[in-house]
Amino acid sequence: MQMSNFTSDSSNEEPGVLRVYLLGLLDFDAALALQEHFVDEVASREDGSGILLLCEHPPTITIGRNGSRADVVPGQQELKQREIPVRWVSRGGGTVMHSPGQLAVYPILPLNRLNLGLASFVERLHGSVHDLAAELKMPVEPSGGTAAGIHGRCGQFATVGVAVRDWVSCHGLFVNVSPAKEFLRLVRPAGEPGYASIQQQRQRAASMHSIRERMIRSVATRMGYSRHYLFTSHPLLKRTVRKVYVPA
16 A cells, blocks of 8 residues: 555556545535546546545435435424535435545446446445454344445444446445434434444444545455555545534
């Protein structure tokens, strides 16, 4: 693993590598704009190189193709008072509550050049979470590889919701590491037992740094990348300017 400063010149990059961006706390809209930029970049390439974005978001609710406004517990007035925006997004999966303490993992990969179909790609994302759980010795229910949610004994702690454009993946995977319980209760998808976190399931503190490192390693391996390079910034990046309130 190599840590690098960002360079905008990817033309000399060796083929088949994964560029990993560790972006800290980032507004959802800024992350979405950066993903769209990278989708265009990856689609224009001819090799199998890909990009992995990892970040946390300020409190934000996103509703995917299988979600509904009925999944959101607070009314519009309460959401406005708490400064929690709601975004409808063109990804699979349902409604997701994002907040500090949740790790967002966005793989932007050329699926056709990696010889991956959509189902196989989603299965590998599920597998990366199961790898993480196994390393943490945390029991996980079988998910079948295609369901949006991944559950442990306390409830759903990870969600998969992806989209594909020009055979390049975007959106991705959300892992509840240690978000405030208050945020977990703001979304209640129909038929689901509720959301939980790794910290709840293990009943002790969970390190975001450690979980992030494990997820990078697992996703890279599952997607067939033997080399990856780390970056901590991008010139298009706009970090959050919102006040973030995390309950005690």
